[in-house]
Amino acid sequence: MSLKIAVMPGDGIGVEIVAEAVKILNHFKNSGRLDIEMTEAPVGGAGYDAAGKPLPDETLALAKSCDAILFGAIGGVQYDRLPRELRPERGLLALRSELELFANLRPAILYPQLAEASSLKAEVVAGLDIMIVRELTGGIYFGEPRGIETDANGERKGFNTMVYKESEIDRISRIAFEIAMKRNKRLCSVDKANVLEVSELWREVVTKTAGDYPEVELSHMYVDNAAMQLVKWPKQFDVIVTKNMFGDILSDAAAMLTGSIGMLPSASLDANSRGMYEPIHGSAPDIAGKGIANPLATILSVAMMLRYSLDHAELADEIESAVGRVLDKGLRTADIMAAGCKQVGTEEMGEAVLAEL
Ligand code: IPM
Ligand code: MG
Numbered sequence: 288m289s290l291k292i293a294v295m296p297g298d299g300i301g302v303e304i305v306a307e308a309v310k311i312l313n314h315f316k317n318s319g320r321l322d323i324e325m326t327e328a329p330v331g332g333a334g335y336d337a338a339g340k341p342l343p344d345e346t347l348a349l350a351k352s353c354d355a356i357l358f359g360a361i362g363g364v365q366y367d368r369l370p371r372e373l374r375p376e377r378g379l380l381a382l383r384s385e386l387e388l389f390a391n392l393r394p395a396i397l398y399p400q401l402a403e404a405s406s407l408k409a410e411v412v413a414g415l416d417i418m419i420v421r422e423l424t425g426g427i428y429f430g431e432p433r434g435i436e437t438d439a440n441g442e443r444k445g446f447n448t449m450v451y452k453e454s455e456i457d458r459i460s461r462i463a464f465e466i467a468m469k470r471n472k473r474l475c476s477v478d479k480a481n482v483l484e485v486s487e488l489w490r491e492v493v494t495k496t497a498g499d500y501p502e503v504e505l506s507h508m509y510v511d512n513a514a515m516q517l518v519k520w521p522k523q524f525d526v527i528v529t530k531n532m533f534g535d536i537l538s539d540a541a542a543m544l545t546g547s548i549g550m551l552p553s554a555s556l557d558a559n560s561r562g563m564y565e566p567i568h569g570s571a572p573d574i575a576g577k578g579i580a581n582p583l584a585t586i587l588s589v590a591m592m593l594r595y596s597l598d599h600a601e602l603a604d605e606i607e608s609a610v611g612r613v614l615d616k617g618l619r620t621a622d623i624m625a626a627g628c629k630q631v632g633t634e635e636m637g638e639a640v641l642a643e644l
Pocket of ligand 1: 380
């Protein structure tokens, strides 16, 4: 039976970059190496335009029936003044939560060809290879109570709740330990246990789970220090595991270490390795429709999909090495452009990867 893939371009540059990634999937399909069936569906602002909400019922039903989802990006200025529950971001958060995609893997890898693109000194980032494991369906993003209320004096207050159950901490830390086992066997758990009770419990549970992974060297770090260490000497990290919000922030910082957020893929997995794959960058309304966005993060997300959900690691390897060769040839989109290289647009970059396969 064919593997079913839901394709959700979303908004802004999502449309352009997903188109290039789909070409790669079609290439494998047409050459008989991948038996897939792709179905497209609107999400985010596109979902609101099509069906009046950021996660239309049909899109959710499709997502639930698929083996994997290829996701572009969501958001646009035209949606910023909608009520909160209709904003594009809610579509993405609802997908994560409805499908229980609790494990978000965000690798930050520096391609040697791009060492100069980082704003940090080349020696600080050369050879960088970090995996951030971000908890994605809990914490302050989803905790109750939440809201904005007006008190008796007419003053408003806004509030959210950062909450984690032991089972939630245990399952995300197990994923992180498993990944560490396949890498350099070092795991750093990032929390704020000096201030927050929820972090105290986090630290306790991660430490207990570590008992099942005696080969992994576990360390703990406060999130403020982790932010500093990431820009000071990022190569001290192998795998990082952290809560939803800390992971959101640290993964953007880690991305920039590699020169461009336009290069980094991500996977969001459930307990059975069913997953959603998306570039970690956003919809970039400022450059949408111009044909200049970097499609490589989305193309590399397809590689992650092949590896983690579709059991085709050999095709994932092929995509990753094709991307390396394209960079070797000096082709660059605007975001990673450097002296002596040739600047290309979204489509040209996609075609160049295709030509290497
Ligand atoms: C991310 C994004 C999302 C998040 C937004 C778009 C809701 O920043 O995937 O990192 O905060 O999780
Ligand atoms: Mg983010």
